[in-house]
Amino acid sequence: METISCIICGSNKSEPYIKVTDRLNSDSTQFQIVKCECGFVYLNPRPEESEISKYYSNDNYTPHQQNTVNIFDRIYKFVQLFTLRWKYRKISVFKKSGKLLDIGGGQGEFCNYMKNSGWDVLLQDNSELARDIAKNNGLDTIISLSSIDENEKFDVITMWHSLEHIHEIYKTMDLVKKLLDESGILLIAVPNIDAHEQKYYKENWVPFDAPRHLYHFSPKSLKQFFYKFGFTVKSEIPMFQDTPYNxxxxxxxxxxFSLAKAGVIWLISCMKTLTKGVNHSSSFLVICKKN
Ligand SMILES: [Zn+2]
Structure with a gap:
């Protein structure tokens, strides 16, 4: 395990926020999530990068599952289909075609969709299993961003629920800045620590997902984070589709009783998001440009 300072303000002054167990593991090891004096919430201490892969190897880890086996996986797959089209439309507002890099792209469902829509795509993922599946589907894949020629530029870089998993987050952001074309757009989707449903489910709130989720952004902290790296947030968009799944x-x-309660929480979440935008949505997307 390693201890880190806040990735937003650099401080190491924090207070305990919540303790959670690994939802995919039956052992009772607890992971500490802390809140920095600046308000940012993150996992501290956390497993080192060299030991994190064992926490992804569980068969129940949804993004790398190959077969739909239960109702929740079926719902996930259904929502994923809707979401692919939704993501494509968000990009189309800014760019109609070009080169796209998807960081943490998993098995390549999104890359496939974009490739079939005429985009030139490259997928990065740490998982060999995921990359093999993507390759079998005809996608170009890489394990590390460092292997991309430094003169290569992308019109669009996407990180769909992957930023919160990255240990070397500063190095990644420096590379993203180098690889993004001057007129390019960066799209990042993350869970929202201020999600309406979080306070009802507390330590069981699935986006805590310790120890895989290392950081818990809010719209405010994500904006501060990008500002550090010379990006300006052009658009913030709530992701309604993540709420029922979460x-x-x-x-x-x-x-x-639990299902009835869930229905009420979902309705209130939708109403809050409709009236207040991203502030309390389950997840949100930000679209950034270089300054
Ligand atoms: Zn801080």
Missing amino acids: ILLSMKSKGI
């Missing part, structure tokens, strides 16, 4: 996976009991 709520269902956060539920310990699937009894009728």
Whole structure:
């Protein structure tokens, strides 16, 4: 395990926020999530990068599953189809075609969709299994951003729920800045620590996902983070589609009372997001440009 300072302000002064166990592991090891004096919430201490792979090897880790086996995976797949089109539309507002790099792209569902829509795509993922599946589907893949020629530029770089997993986050952001064309756009989607449903599910709230999720951004802290690296946020968009999935996976009991409660929480979340934008949505997307 390693201890880190806040990635937003550099301070090492923090207070305990919540303790959570690994939702994919039956042992009772607890992981400490802390809140920095600047308000940023993150996992501290955390497993070192060299030991993190064992926490991704569980068969229940949804993004790398190959077969749909239960109702929640089926819901995930259904929402994913809708989400692919949604992501494509968000990019189309800024760019109609060009070169796209997807960081932490998993098995390549998004890259495939973009490739079939005429984009020149490159997928990065740490998982060999995920890259093999992507390669079998005809995608170009890399294990590390460092292997990309430093003169190569991309019109669009995407990080769909991957920023919160990255140990060497400063190095990654420096590379992203180098690789993004001057007129390019960067799209980042992350869970929102200020999500409406978080306070109801507490340590069971699925986006805590310790120890895989290392950082817990809010719209405010993500904006501060990008500002450090010379990016300006052009657009913040709530991701309504993540809310039912987050709520269902956060539920310990699937009894009728719990389901009724989940329905009410979901409705209030939708209403809050409709009236207040990204501030309390389950996840959010930001679209940035270089300054
Ligand atoms: Zn801080």
